[in-house]
Amino acid sequence: MSDSGVVTAELEPEPEAAVALFGDRIEQARSFTAALAREGEERGLIGPLELPRLWTRHILNSAIAAPLFSGSVADVGSGAGLPGIVLAIARPDVSWTLIEPMERRVTWLDEQVAALDLSNVTVVRGRAEEVGLSATFDMVTARAVSALRTLIPWTAPLVRNGGELALLKGLNAENEISAAQKAIKKYLLSDVRVETLGEGGLSETTRVLRATVRG
Secondary structure, rough: OOOOOOOOOOOOOOOHHHHHHHHHHHHHHHHHHHHHHHHHHOOOOOOOOOOHHHHHHHHHHOOOOHHHOEEEEEOOOOOOEEEEEEHHHOOOOOOEEEEEEOHHHHHHHHHHHOOOOOOEEEEEEOOOOOOOOOOOOOOOEEEEEOOOHHHHHHHHHHHHEEEEEEEEOOHHHHHHHHOOOHHHOOOOOEEEEEEEOOOOOOOOOOOEEEEEEEO
16 A cells, blocks of 8 residues: 555566476566556556456466467567567567557567567657558467457458468457458458467466468
8 A cells, every 4th residue: 555545556476387388588578568557558558457467367377379480570659568578578589570650659669679689679769650660571460459340450451461360359259250251351350260269277368369471
């Protein structure tokens, strides 16, 4: 409790799974999590109730998907760096482009890229449909950005022919596929499916909607 009598949330202790997921990059993951805990609410990056579940719901929820990625990847609507910064820490062998329209969030992302010495990351300010990167990437990801029927038109055009979407979604992922059939057909997505990651290893699983684009 603070001096003013207001109960302040404490950062969730680091789960044991963190070291397994990040390996020798764990110190960078800890530094990023600490910075997000310290500045995230004040800078409008995370909500006031997120500290007690920051590792579980946000950091590990993003990191568990790291093995799915390869080549060049764009993270659309990167925001606080979830999942882009987390994935860039976990996968230094992958080239990451973080696309974010809001200046204050771009500033945060640039600060973290510098502080964490992430030489595999480029930050681009703008909306996905306006940044002039069509058909550039091997893969595109996004997390907690929008419903699939809206997200597909923003993400699919960024993927090269035969590349892949790997979108981190919530419990309603299967229903989102049903609601997005028009967009799925328009943007020539195939092999659309939901994969659940982290079962048996994490307290909260991650659902990834995967699809091949124009393949």
